[in-house]
Amino acid sequence: MDYQNVFPLTDQEKNELFLALDKITYDPAGGDAYIHAIRSAMMHYLPHRVSAALGKQKASIKPRPYFILKNAPIDKEVFFSPCPNEYTPSAKSGNISENLLVGISTLIGEPYSMYFEGKEIINNLIPKREAKKEYTGLGFDVELDFHIENAALKHLEQFNVSPMGLLLAGVRRDPQSPMTRISDSRLAIAQLSQEDIATLASPLYSIKLPYRWRQSTQGGREETALVPLISQNHILPDVSAVFYPGMISASTPRAEAALERFYGLIKENAIGIDICPGDLVYIDNRFALHSRDKFTPSYDENDTPLRWVQRVFVSASLWNHRNLNQVEERIFSI
Numbered sequence: 001m002d003y004q005n006v007f008p009l010t011d012q013e014k015n016e017l018f019l020a021l022d023k024i025t026y027d028p029a030g031g032d033a034y035i036h037a038i039r040s041a042m043m044h045y046l047p048h049r050v051s052a053a054l055g056k057q058k059a060s061i062k063p064r065p066y067f068i069l070k071n072a073p074i075d076k077e078v079f080f081s082p083c084p085n086e087y088t089p090s091a092k093s094g095n096i097s098e099n100l101l102v103g104i105s106t107l108i109g110e111p112y113s114m115y116f117e118g119k120e121i122i123n124n125l126i127p128k129r130e131a132k133k134e135y136t137g138l139g140f141d142v143e144l145d146f147h148i149e150n151a152a153l154k155h156l157e158q159f160n161v162s163p164m165g166l167l168l169a170g171v172r173r174d175p176q177s178p179m180t181r182i183s184d185s186r187l188a189i190a191q192l193s194q195e196d197i198a199t200l201a202s203p204l205y206s207i208k209l210p211y212r213w214r215q216s217t218q219g220g221r222e223e224t225a226l227v228p229l230i231s232q233n234h235i236l237p238d239v240s241a242v243f244y245p246g247m248i249s250a251s252t253p254r255a256e257a258a259l260e261r262f263y264g265l266i267k268e269n270a271i272g273i274d275i276c277p278g279d280l281v282y283i284d285n286r287f288a289l290h291s292r293d294k295f296t297p298s299y300d301e302n303d304t305p306l307r308w309v310q311r312v313f314v315s316a317s318l319w320n321h322r323n324l325n326q327v328e329e330r331i332f333s334i
């Protein structure tokens with residue numbers, strides 16, 4: 001792990017931030033007044049070194065691949081893990097984690113959610129027995145291998161709403177906690193041959209659309225046309241690779257071989273993070289891939305899962321969402 005990407009808060013900073021966040025009422029729809037209040041509080045109470053780094057993430061053309069905030073304020077008590085798609089305020093003693101996620105994300109870009117990921121601006125990633133084999137945040141029995149979130153959406157002109165980044169927060173920790181892994185594709189690309197880079201930057205691959213998008217986009221098509229997986233600028237690349245099964249088809253043997261070598265280097269260059277309560281992890285989805293290990297969930301005395309991670313999507317602006325349905329202020333559906 002590169003410690004230049006890790007920002008611990010002091011206990012005093014944590015406590016001051018807790019008090020500020022505790023005064024703000026969480027708005028699950030992400031309304032303008034709420035976003036404004038939380039952004040103002042963060043500017044005031046977040047230490048300058050942290051807000052400066054977040055501002056740089058937003059503005060720089062050489063951004064960090066990831067960013068970890070440590071010793072962040074957490075809710076005083078978590079009573080149980082709710083059903084992931086239902087807003088359940090009774091599960092915790094307050095909304096510190098939601099406010100913190102929204103607050104940090106507003107210093108990098110604009111937070112939003114897709115309705116099918118959950119009905120509020122913050123998504124709850126909690127293992128669900130019925131979803132155990134799913135390649136989503138609710139599955140657990142399969143390794144959610146390295147991917148760019150919603151990679152195919154980068155190639156759909158009308159629906160280019162692949163998030164710029166993801167912000168994750170630990171709410172509860174499973175003792176068998178799976179690692180979340182992050183790989184900066186720039187490190188992998190620097191180790192590839194020029195020929196492999198040229199191949200990966202050519203329109204030789206088709207990427208499957210995320211399952212729920214297939215019916216509603218591109219006339220019901222299941223995958224993109226042939227597209228490149230890395231942009232022409234491979235020093236500062238935009239990447240759209242997904243390595244869990246069946247998501248990318250290469251159209252030639254050479255394209256397949258380059259993809260395999262890219263995958264190997266993505267795995268080799270990854271770092272692993274155990275996302276615990278008090279940790280916030282930002283992943284730059286433009287060029288950093290992430291994965292989550294397979295795991296066996298543990299349950300509390302109420303038979304609700306001990307693993308609970310929250311997530312929010314961040315984009316530079318919401319202009320690209322104008323073709324979607326706006327269910328609530330910052331919640332969109334297709």
Ligand SMILES: [Fe+2]
Nearest residue numbers: 147148149290
């Ligand atoms: Fe993901």
